[in-house]
Amino acid sequence: MIPDSQRLAYIEALRGIAILMVILHHSHPYFASISNYHLPAAVEEILWNGDKGVTLFFLMSAFTLCLSLNSKSKKEHKPVRNYFIRRVFRIAPLYMIIIGVVLLIGINTPSLSSVLANLFFVHGLNANWMNSTVPGGWSVGVEVLFYLIFPVLFFRLKNLPAAINITLAALVLAKIVTAVMSRYPLTGDSITWGVYVYENIFSQLPVFLIGVCLFQLKHTPVGQQERDSLVRCCYYLSAFILIHLLGGNLFKPHYLFAIAFAIAAYALSERPVKLLVNPITLWIGRISYSLYLIHLLVNNLLVKYHLNVFSSNSLADVGIRFCVVLGISAPVAYITYRLIELPFQEMGKRIIARLEHK
Incomplete structure (x- = not known):
């Protein structure tokens, strides 16, 4: 029998690919405060769509949560309680330390309400809190909101048809909510609000649910019923696609990316490709959470200390910036992974073990 670590290696590799996409996205001259740049249209398109690495993160997060809760619910007395303990010790320690680092080095000057919202992981509920404390903190805020509803979804969505139906319903809900939000902004800053319309939990929920669909596709036997x-x-999905093609715009780009990523993940689960699943992507995948948070700090520090321009040639500048940010961030991320992430995850496991044996 193939060990789980090898059988599920594609998941870690996809996390690695996701964070590399995000770092590439943030290598765009825009994020280095460079306004005068000239990039080939194809490169520009690739860089801007690197943010879909977060979409891949969300998709694989939902998929792995399904794998974990499915396994633990067969072995543990209180799997839902233990699920929340694992989530807290997985996400909170590093994020809180990053908040402290941000305040210490002065990258952002957030309001007290934003800092408190980030400390309690409710910053995803307010456009002004989303990214004003931790750069890129929006994805953690959205992820935590999904964590809260995930157990209910997991135990309700018992098969692939149920998962597809709720995903289609979430697409409609996202369409309605984002349309209302766009029409009735709750803040005077149109840029901040526009970003929030995309980043809020309603907009991102279908991506997570596509991850649940992937799990059901992989692990639920299909009987006649x-x-x-x-x-x-299939009829519903066909109708949704037709409505989209006729101008309904139900499938936002990040949903189409999520569907493509899910198909690729399914293929990799059946037949891994060395180009994508290899020691490099696996190592980067393991440190991807630390790397996500730290590379944004590095990006901001480079801009703060005017170390943001590496070449007068825009294409070379992007390539060098990517290598510099990755080269600085990866070793630091490995250290935080070893000294912060792993010890706290082990602490969570020990707490769960004690509670299970009471």
């Missing part, structure tokens, strides 16, 4: 339900889902 499920096949009948799946046929109905």
Whole structure:
């Protein structure tokens, strides 16, 4: 039998690819406060779409949460309680330390309410809190909001048709909510609000649910009853695609990316490709959470100390910036992974073990 670590290596590799996409995105001259740049249109398109690495993170997060809770619910007395303990010790320690570092080095000057919201992981509920404390903190805020509703979704969505149906419903909900938000902004800063319209939990929920669909596709046997339900889902999905093509715009770009990523993840789960699943992507995937938070600090520090221009040639500048940010961030991320992430995850495991044996 193939060990889980090898069988599930593609998950870690996809996390590695996701963070490399995000770092590439933040290598765009815009994020280095450079306004006068000239990039080929294809490169520009690739750089701007590097932010879909977060989409891949969300997708794989939902998928791995399903794997974990499915496994733990068969072995543990209180799997939901233990699920929340694991989430706290996985996310909170490093994030809180990063908040302290941000305040110490003065990258941002957030309000007290924003700092408190970030400390309690509710910053995803307010446009002005989303990114004003920790650079890129929005994704953590959205992820935590999904954590809160995930157990209910997991135990309710027992098969692929149910997962597809709720995903389609979430697409409609996202369309309605984001349309209302765009029409009735709650802040005077149109840029901040525009970003929030994209980054809020309603907009991102379908991405997580596509990850749940991927889990059901991989792990739920399909009987005759499920096949009948799946046929109905195909009709619904066809209708959604037709509405989209006729101008309904139901499938935002990040949803299409999520579907493409899910298909790729399924293929990799069946037949890994060395180009994508290899020691480099696996190592980067392991430190991806630390690397996500730290590379943004490095980016901001380079701008703060006017170390943001590496070449007069825009294309070379992007390439050098990517290598510099990755070269600085990866070793630091490995240290925080070893000294912060792993010890606190082990602490969470020990707490769960004690509670399970009471």
